[in-house]
Amino acid sequence: MIRSTVRSTGMYLPERIVRNAFFEATLDTSDAWIRERTGIEERRFAAADQATSDLAIRAARDALDRGGLDAGEIDAVIVATSTPDLTFPSVATMVQAGLGMERGFAYDIQAVCAGFVYALANADAMIRAGLARRVLVIGAETFSRILDWTDRGTCILFGDGAGAVVLEAAEGSGDSADRGILGIDLNSDGRHRDLLYVDGGVATTGKAGVLKMQGNLVFRHAVEKLAKTAHLALDRAGIATSEVDWLVPHQANLRIIAATAARMDLPMERVVLTVSQHGNTSAASIPLALATADAAGRLQPGQVVVTEAIGGGLAWGAVVLRW
Incomplete structure (x- = not known):
């Protein structure tokens, strides 16, 4: 049967590093407070002239280079994002143009932080159906553009970046x-x-709006749902939890990640963590973590990798793959 295998990974992080101390001047918070509650130490913010597509193109090129491929060998581009450049066209078509692709198809998926998991599932279906042989799957976000800088419960959490x-x-x-x-x-x-x-949109306010979150309730849902969806995906794969080599979770909050790993009986030594350096990059979170671990040589052929995420909607899910 046809399987969808990982050929390569890639990533891009904006140059601007924003450490926790940045928020101390305007909010009732501190570096210690943020680290204790989230595990985040720093995050990246896109430059004023950088759009989501710019980040996505850089990550895509990195993935192509690492895979020894050129853009003409890609059949489809799927971009998971909740922060597109424009209402339309899709970020994916902008990536397609930016890479110089003159064939194939491209589209976006919006499932917020679970977007990359949904995008992987879509790409797998396309490949198994014979509609594409190679698919470039990207998670890219500029969440710094939709944050309420007066809300310490949200603006400290998010960063920008792209993974592919x-x-x-x-x-x-x-x-x-x-x-x-x-x-x-x-x-x-x-x-x-x-x-x-987000409290805005084309058909309501006509403006982008800013992110709103009931953090305590989201935390409860995340802890309950993430381990469950991972177990269901493992059952469908016919793989026991004891066979999992790496958990590559959505990097939202260290406490959520630790609680999920505990429910899966996985030691933290088998969890890929990037939340301290990247913050929560929504749909870019998992591919950034995958690319980081891949570049470091931690992901080896034959190893079992579980990815899982939950985001606005609520939407959540998991993908199990053998590297």
Whole structure:
């Protein structure tokens, strides 16, 4: 059977580093307070002349270079983002143009922090259906553009960046020993939309709006749902939790990550952590973590990797793959 395997990863972080002390001048907060509650030490903010597509193109080029590919060998581009350059066209078509692609297709997916998991699932379906052989899957965000700088409960959490993965078709035997994507679980529940949302949009205010979050409730849902979705994806892959080599979670909050790992009986030594340097980069979070671990040589062929995320919607899910 056809499997969707990882050919390469790539990433891009804006140059501007924003440390926790940045917020002390305007908010009732401190470096110690932020570290204790979130695990975040710093994050990156895009320059004034950088849009989400600019970050995505840089990450895409990095992934292509690392995979020894040129843009003409890519059949499709999927970008997960909640902070597009424009209402339309999609960021993905801008990436397609920026890479010089003259063929294939491109589109965006919006599932907030769970966007990259949803995008992986879409790319896998495209590959298995024979609609594409190689798909460039990108998570890219400029969340610094939609933050309320007076709300210490949200503005300290988020950063900007982009990560990318090239998925390509490969033949597998159809069992859990195959390389590539082996199990997927996707979920959403629109009844909880008011827990995490942006208070603006084209059809309502005509403006982008700013992020609003009920942090305590989001935390409870995250701890409950993330381990469950990971277990469901593992069951569908036919893989036991004890076989997991790496958990690569959405990098939202260190306490959420630790609680999820504990519910999965995974030691923190088997969890990829980038939240301290990147903050919460929403849909870019998982691909940035994957690219960071890949570049460091931590992800080795044959290892089992679990990714999971939850975001506004609420939307959540997990993907299990063998590297």
